Amino acid sequence: MKITEAIFAEHQVFHNMFDYVERNVSRANTLAEVKLMAALIEAMLEAHSRTEDELFIGPLEHCFEQIGHRETFHQEHEEIESNLKLAQKAKQLKQARRMVLAAVIASRKHFDKEERIVFPLAERVLSVKTLTELGLTWSERRTRL
Numbered sequence: 001m002k003i004t005e006a007i008f009a010e011h012q013v014f015h016n017m018f019d020y021v022e023r024n025v026s027r028a029n030t031l032a033e034v035k036l037m038a039a040l041i042e043a044m045l046e047a048h049s050r051t052e053d054e055l056f057i058g059p060l061e062h063c064f065e066q067i068g069h070r071e072t073f074h075q076e077h078e079e080i081e082s083n084l085k086l087a088q089k090a091k092q093l094k095q096a097r098r099m100v101l102a103a104v105i106a107s108r109k110h111f112d113k114e115e116r117i118v119f120p121l122a123e124r125v126l127s128v129k130t131l132t133e134l135g136l137t138w139s140e141r142r143t144r145l
């Protein structure tokens with residue numbers, strides 16, 4: 001499997017989780033429930049973003065510089081993470097819900113951008129052999145985890 005296919009498949013799993021959160025966050029009656037949603041998304045996204053940063057964005061760094069996106073992807077990962085951290089520190093239910101929903105919206109937007117810009121770029125710039133080798137590294141890392 002190519003790394004682009006692996007990461008795309010992970011995005012689909014996140015979209016299912018985001019659907020669940022969007023449907024249920026406004027029904028959650030306690031701060032603890034909302035914080036748990038934020039913590040779960042954070043833990044899952046952490047692994048996903050780290051994989052992208054290390055396996056994927058690294059080999060494409062020089063291309064991002066050309067299209068002026070070098071810092072954007074790191075920044076977006078950090079912004080989403082900080083929204084989720086704020087949700088977990090929130091003192092009020094409303095505020096926690098708002099932060100979780102903001103993180104979900106930002107994540108969907110970020111995934112969409114990766115799928116429209118980064119994946120096609122990777123498919124153009126990297127050979128099938130490299131994409132497949134990176135995919136193999138991805139699956140080995142997942143097994144080890």
Ligand SMILES: [Fe+2]
Nearest residue numbers: 049052110114
């Ligand atoms: Fe990402």
Ligand SMILES: [Fe+2]
Nearest residue numbers: 007052111114
């Ligand atoms: Fe991603």
